[in-house]
Amino acid sequence: MTTSDVPAIEVTALTRVFGSRRRPDAAVTALRGIDLTIGAGEVHGLLGPNGAGKTTLCKIITTVLLPSGGTARVCGHDVAAAPRAVKPLIGIVFGGDRGLYGRITPRQNLALWGALYGLHGRRLASRTDELLERVGLSERADDRVDGFSRGMKQRLHLARGLVSDPRVLVLDEPTTGMDPLAAFDFRTLVQELRAEGRTVLITTHDMAEAEAVCDLVTLIDRGQVLVTDRPEVLARRMSAYERVEAARVPASTAEELRRIPGVSSLDRAPDGSVTVEVSAAGTTGEVLRTLVAAGVTSLATVRPGLAEVYRHLVRDRGMRVGR
Numbered sequence: 399m400t401t402s403d404v405p406a407i408e409v410t411a412l413t414r415v416f417g418s419r420r421r422p423d424a425a426v427t428a429l430r431g432i433d434l435t436i437g438a439g440e441v442h443g444l445l446g447p448n449g450a451g452k453t454t455l456c457k458i459i460t461t462v463l464l465p466s467g468g469t470a471r472v473c474g475h476d477v478a479a480a481p482r483a484v485k486p487l488i489g490i491v492f493g494g495d496r497g498l499y500g501r502i503t504p505r506q507n508l509a510l511w512g513a514l515y516g517l518h519g520r521r522l523a524s525r526t527d528e529l530l531e532r533v534g535l536s537e538r539a540d541d542r543v544d545g546f547s548r549g550m551k552q553r554l555h556l557a558r559g560l561v562s563d564p565r566v567l568v569l570d571e572p573t574t575g576m577d578p579l580a581a582f583d584f585r586t587l588v589q590e591l592r593a594e595g596r597t598v599l600i601t602t603h604d605m606a607e608a609e610a611v612c613d614l615v616t617l618i619d620r621g622q623v624l625v626t627d628r629p630e631v632l633a634r635r636m637s638a639y640e641r642v643e644a645a646r647v648p649a650s651t652a653e654e655l656r657r658i659p660g661v662s663s664l665d666r667a668p669d670g671s672v673t674v675e676v677s678a679a680g681t682t683g684e685v686l687r688t689l690v691a692a693g694v695t696s697l698a699t700v701r702p703g704l705a706e707v708y709r710h711l712v713r714d715r716g717m718r719v720g721r
Contacts (some may be wrong), residue, residue: 406597407436411468428454430621443612444601451621452601489564500544515562529557549576642674644697651692
């Protein structure tokens, strides 16, 4: 597989409204003019709370839903105008129990989905065996799926999404229900998919997962894009929101810290340890100087992770998390 100058996914002014024409007052706007470009061979994370619009966006990209306005293209093909051109290019993993048949085996599930994509005979058998091995289900290949744990079902979902050898893979909450070891194996799989030149779009609530596997991350809330950047750059841009942690801080010093402009919160434990959150550039230095002047020697600064970045961005824009 090779990369291309044509974006793998290109979304422009995309909107989606759910509701009835008879009751326009009850309409819900899930997407509000989203712009997003994902390059070929890129692993892109889409982060946001429930109701942010992540799944709606994925369903439009994968031709499951039609947009209310704007355009979405996959490898240059318009999802609304040319869905037949899009479908062979894209693999979908929506998770949960949807799309799996519990009364048959993983091998039979994959054989069914492979046949729908036009695979038959030795080619289908070879592809099925390869995918079962890849997701660690070879030893359970002939057991009924309804006896599987949720994490095992999620592994089978991943295999199903790869049956057609897609150029673009959309994973909606792919590690839900996985144990830590399975989640680690999943991250390894994503790295392998990137090395093969595939494009992967991952929606997740797991900030650590996004930081571990994504080249770029888009934060989304209430159907709007807040920001898109590399995970480490997002954290660096939010350096004004660093935390300072210190041990054995006198109560008088803690009160002095509270009065420093730019200190948004301070928690002091019974043992004298404090956690100071700042919300303005330059405040961290002032906090450190105050602690050192008070004789505190055990201290550290902590750069925010994606979870804190997201929380601050939503709070600073005055948005409530939700649809």
